[in-house]
Amino acid sequence: MKFNCSRTDLANAVTNVSRAVSSKTTIPALEGILIRAKEGHIILSAYDLEIGITTKIEASVLTPGEIVVSARLFSEIVRKLPEEVVTMETDERLITYITSGQADYQIVGISSVEFPDLPTFETTDEIIIKEGLIKNMIKQTIYAVSENNAKAIYTGSLFEILNKNLRIVAVDGFRMAIRTEAIDYDRDTRFVIPGKTQSEFLKLLGNDEEEMVSIIVGERHVMFKVKEYSIISRLIEGTFLDYETTIPKGEETVVNINTRVLISAVERMALITSEKIQSPVKCTFTGDEIRLSCSTAVGKATDVLRTTIAGNDVTIGFNHKYLLDALKNADTDEVRLVINGGLSPMIVKPVSGDSFLFLVVPMRLA
Numbered sequence: 001m002k003f004n005c006s007r008t009d010l011a012n013a014v015t016n017v018s019r020a021v022s023s024k025t026t027i028p029a030l031e032g033i034l035i036r037a038k039e040g041h042i043i044l045s046a047y048d049l050e051i052g053i054t055t056k057i058e059a060s061v062l063t064p065g066e067i068v069v070s071a072r073l074f075s076e077i078v079r080k081l082p083e084e085v086v087t088m089e090t091d092e093r094l095i096t097y098i099t100s101g102q103a104d105y106q107i108v109g110i111s112s113v114e115f116p117d118l119p120t121f122e123t124t125d126e127i128i129i130k131e132g133l134i135k136n137m138i139k140q141t142i143y144a145v146s147e148n149n150a151k152a153i154y155t156g157s158l159f160e161i162l163n164k165n166l167r168i169v170a171v172d173g174f175r176m177a178i179r180t181e182a183i184d185y186d187r188d189t190r191f192v193i194p195g196k197t198q199s200e201f202l203k204l205l206g207n208d209e210e211e212m213v214s215i216i217v218g219e220r221h222v223m224f225k226v227k228e229y230s231i232i233s234r235l236i237e238g239t240f241l242d243y244e245t246t247i248p249k250g251e252e253t254v255v256n257i258n259t260r261v262l263i264s265a266v267e268r269m270a271l272i273t274s275e276k277i278q279s280p281v282k283c284t285f286t287g288d289e290i291r292l293s294c295s296t297a298v299g300k301a302t303d304v305l306r307t308t309i310a311g312n313d314v315t316i317g318f319n320h321k322y323l324l325d326a327l328k329n330a331d332t333d334e335v336r337l338v339i340n341g342g343l344s345p346m347i348v349k350p351v352s353g354d355s356f357l358f359l360v361v362p363m364r365l366a
Contacts, residue, residue, distance in 0.1 A: 001065025002089040003037045007100060009057040010086055011078045013044050014071070016229065017055055019200050021071040022048035029114040032068040035088075036112070037061045045118065046071060051197055052118040052232045063089075068110040069096055077105055118232055121218030125189050127161070131211040131226065137168050137179045138198050140329045140356055145195035146172035153192060153238035159215075160190040169243050170195075175322050176243060176345075176359040177329065192240055193222055197233035204229050247359065248347065253285055253311040253339040256351055262290075262335070263327045265303045269294040270320040272301050280317030280363040285309050285339065294320070316342045317365040326358035 014033065022030040025048070034045040039061055045054045067090045078086065083101035090096045094109040138157075146154035158169040167180045201224045205213070214225040217235075224231040269281045269292050277296045284291040290305040316339060326348045327335065338347040342365070348358040 001035075001037045001067060002063040002087070003042055003059045003061045004085055004087050005042060005057060005059035007078065007081050007084050007086045011075075013055050013057050014075045014078055016204060017044045017046045017053045018071045018075055019203065020046040020048055020051045020053040020231075025049075027114070027116070029068050029110050030116070031071060032110055032115070033071045033074060034066065034068050034112055034115045036066040037064050039064070045115075047116060047118055049116065050194075050233065051200060053200065053229065054118065054232075055229045057228070065090060066112040067094065067096055068112055068115050069107060073107060074098075077107075119221050119234075121221045123216050123218060125187060125215075125217040127166070127183070127185050127215040127217070128212050129166070129183055129215065130209060131205055131213050132207055132209040133181060133183075134213060134215075135202060135205040135207070136331070137166070137181060138202055140179045140331065141168045141170045141177040142195055142198055142202070143325045143329060144170035144172055144175050144177035144358075145198075148172070153236055153240055155196075156192040156194040156236040157198060158190060158192050158240045158243070161185055162188050169240070171241055171243065171246075174319070174361050175326060176246065177326070178243065178357040180355060180357075189217070190240075191217055191222065192236040192238070194233060194236055197222070197224075197231065201226070201231055204231070246345075247357070248338070248340045248344050250340040251311065251338050252341060253309065253314045253337075255285060255290070255307060255309050255337040255339075256334055257290070257305065257307045257337065259327055259330055259333060259335050261305060263324060265290075265292050265305055266320055266324055266327070268292075268303055269301050270324070272296050272298045273320060274298075278319070280365060281320045281323065282315065282317045282365060284313075284315045286313040314339050314342055315365070316346065317363045318346070318360055319363055322360050326360050329358065330356065 036043045041056045042059045043056045081100035082103050087099040096107050096109045098105040160167045166183045170177045204226050216223040220235055222233055222235055273279055279296040282293045293302045332350045334351050336349050336351050345359040345361045
């Protein structure tokens, strides 16, 4: 194998593909990147048996071939090469020669035969969606994906399409995030994508409002295609929560408030808490004000916000982190808080429309 390519293109590709390299494995090839040289381009792949990332870049290929190289070492070398043009060549002993300007490296490669095949699958659904939109939807819900492997189904988000509306739902037992948008897709379908896969997908997404990306779904796998990158992952099998039944139906207390003002107040209360000293932020909604307070062994903090409150007076407590996660992922200047007593989950949603709905489970107050 022998080819010439751009150092910048190669460095970017290696950085992104390396996110799927396995850090703990007994298979040496999984700690590497598979490089395949074909006419006019090279293909780079990494796979940790859960997520696979593949991309291709333009190259002048003199001799086709393939090799696996250590991801960590190869990445460091490529980033520090002195010139923009890189020449890479392998011989029959699997020695890989990397040259740029006067810099020259020889590293030991691994046969491509030892690199596991990435999954292949038959497509059941292919959803084409704007890059900026899917990025926004995932960012606003991924915070509520569970990190508890005891209930594997909740370590992913439900993607549900009904009546041309895409809904992403994430839940971890303490909060729930729902994001909904109309899309141009006729079939109804639902599947659960691991949070880790979504996180890697987000890192490849830009903010282009017109660029389109593909979500290709099979019976047990999903593939994201963005620009020259493909991310393949298993789907999570199991029965997802009937989330609509968990959303409180009443509106005993309704509050419209400036999102940034409320975030700032909660952050002030959180200054006297820590990972070791957990205490709820107590919120009392009464008349035309919200009284916030927090008390720990460190000290006590209080604050008052003026706003319009409709309905019953209520006192409710929250883990400050869970409350802040919901508020910070609202993409509106003003939010509506809907409360049904001190022990029922609070709804955070837009003042108008239904693009998002976040639930925050309260903490019991002493």
